[in-house]
Amino acid sequence: MREFEVPMDKRLVLAPIDEAHIDQLHACGGNARCTTCRVEFLAGEPDQMTGAEKAVLAARGLTGVRLS
Numbered sequence: 001m002r003e004f005e006v007p008m009d010k011r012l013v014l015a016p017i018d019e020a021h022i023d024q025l026h027a028c029g030g031n032a033r034c035t036t037c038r039v040e041f042l043a044g045e046p047d048q049m050t051g052a053e054k055a056v057l058a059a060r061g062l063t064g065v066r067l068s
């Protein structure tokens with residue numbers, strides 16, 4: 001992996017695709033419905049989580065991952 005810059009207003013699910021040209025599954029288009037964009041942060045996990053992300057992760061019993 002490598003570092004790449006992401007514009008402030010870029011939805012994170014699109015950052016690997018648009019900015020680093022890395023394929024990232026995102027079946028629902030980043031709308032917190034499918035969880036195919038789930039990622040594990042090794043460092044620097046954001047403190048904030050949207051209500052939609054929190055709800056879908058809880059509904060699926062997912063821990064230790066975030067939705068990109």
Ligand code: FES
Pocket residue numbers: 013025026027028029030031032033034035036037038067068
């Ligand atoms: S793309 Fe569906 S939850 Fe992220």
